Amino acid sequence: MMPLKRTCKEVTALVVAREDRALPLSERLALRIHMNFCDACPVFERQFMTLRNALRQWHSYQSRDNDE
Numbered sequence: 001m002m003p004l005k006r007t008c009k010e011v012t013a014l015v016v017a018r019e020d021r022a023l024p025l026s027e028r029l030a031l032r033i034h035m036n037f038c039d040a041c042p043v044f045e046r047q048f049m050t051l052r053n054a055l056r057q058w059h060s061y062q063s064r065d066n067d068e
């Protein structure tokens with residue numbers, strides 16, 4: 001059993017958790033290894049990043065609006 005092997009469920013949870021806290025090196029490594037052989041998780045990560053960026057832009061737009 002590979003110590004750095006993660007399931008897709010664990011990897012998607014790590015992608016989300018990475019937004020709130022710094023991941024330990026072993027988890028970052030496991031994430032990268034998983035992304036190399038998995039088809040679904042890189043897609044999830046891309047969509048999650050797009051969504052996160054869109055939300056962030058919307059938030060800054062909102063606060064800019066409120067300042068005026």
Ligand SMILES: [Zn+2]
Nearest residue numbers: 008011038041
């Ligand atoms: Zn996966």
